[in-house]
Amino acid sequence: MFLSRMLWLAAAAAAPLSGAPPELAPLFRDHAVLQQGRAVPVWGRAGPGEHVSVSFAGQTVGATAGADGRWIAVLGPLAPNAAGSELVVAGREPVAVRDVLVGEVWLCSGQSNMEFPVDGGAAGRRVDNAPGEVAAAGHPLIRHFKVAPRSSAVPLDNADGDWRVCSPETVGAFTAVGYFFARDLLDRVGVPIGIINCTWSGAPLESWMSPAALAAALLPGGRPPTAAAQGAREPWVPSSVFNGMVHPLLPYALRGVLWYQGEADVGRAATYAVQFPALITAWRSHFGEDELPFFWVQLANFKAPSDARGESWAYLREAQSRALSLPGTGQAVAMDIGEPGNPAPRNKQEVGRRLALIAKAKVYSLSVDYSGPVFRGADAEAGSMRVHFLFTGEGLTASGGPLHSFEVAGADRVFHAATAQIQGDAVVVRSPLVRQPVAVRYAWRNAPDANLFNGAGLPAAPFRSDDW
Secondary structure, three states: OHHHHHOOOOOOOOOOOOOOOOEEOOOOOOOOEEEOOOOEEEEEEOOOOOEEEEEEOOEEEEEEOOOOOEEEEEEOOOOOEEEEEEEEEEOOOEEEEEEEEEEEEEEEEEOHHHHOEOEOOOHHHEOOOHHHHHHOOOOOOEEEEEOOOOOOOOOOOOOOOOEEEOOOOOHHHOEHHHHHHHHHHHHHHOOOEEEEEEEOOOOOHHHHOOHHHHHHOOEOOOEOOOOOOOOOOHHHOOOHHHHHHHHHHOOOOOOEEEEEOOHHHOOOHHHHHHHHHHHHHHHHHHOOOOOOOEEEEOOOOOOOOOOOOOOHHHHHHHHHHHHHHOOOEEEEOOOOOOEOOEOOOOOHHHHHHHHHHHHHHHOOOOOOOOOOOEEEEEEEEOOEEEEEEEOOOOOEEEOOOOOOOEEEEOOOOOEEEOEEEEEOOEEEEEEOOEOOOOEEEEOOOOOOOOOEEEOOOOEOOOEEOOOO
């Protein structure tokens, strides 16, 4: 896909008329942020056969438009630039893009919780303390590009949108998770941050997957997964949102991807466990970076009234966690900061901070704690289970009193609520109803009262030792 994009083989509209100035893809507009430290493709359209030169930061590179008018030129790796420079594209007439910065570019994608704005103007569409956050949003080195929602049966070329400089007048429309991530990161990396907001509320995973990703997502036995039920609107058709919103971004140079999606796929955990890694692998290929950092938010706590067993969100969380087997991935746990009665919780500040911790550790090599306790294994003891963890940091802690949300089961596979005690870097779990436990679970509910943390104040991820 990356190669085909680079060669401009996808279908598109007719080329501009001869004599017109060259056109740039919408990502290359005033106030853009380009990725530092790696090759930066720049592309657009011109008259067939027209020679185009791109000049920026002391470099000038050329390209020739094909018969269909498409051209692409590649700038060499760029040094960070917070002053704002002019990018000039010259053909028969020159075109100038002003106030272009060089720093870090992150693609923020997913459904409603990533789309959720800093202040959308309604009670259910603004973050906690929205007025204060808006008033304090004087961060001109943070820039935001909102991709207009669009679905398509075929791959499209251009993403409609503009770059906006962060200010109290503009930040209300920014992706809240992306903004708080960028704000936190800016304080440590000290270079401009560009966030590309590519989101669509309610869109299931398959709509974000390219045909190549769908073809690679095979269930055990080589069977393709069953497609999600298609609603009346095209965004529920597999690949439709990828075609309309992600493909037009290719091959923009990125530092990484932030992902918050999964609510639309609750109830399809087994399929999600196969498709999510396939999406990550395919997007990396499409953007031309085999280990492009890809970090996501695990689903927050939500009661899900229609789920009688109260476990469907737990299984989807597990499916998300399985993608951590891929290199360059990270997961922000959010079970302690959700709202059980609201699938779109408003504390996006902490979500952005936790994603930024992962990026600081895994991308920018900063010495920070970035993960809460993660299940490592469990040993059966006399009448109890001893649970071991990774990422215990300065030690395990129970927030607000005794530990909650642990369960054990015996050979009958019936789970019972259990008491749990911290012993060093382990937790010992037992129940008077289970004499010989063989399995243990933690926070295995849609909206658990989960309170196991490490010394860095980060929550433990939910887990189960069984595969029943």
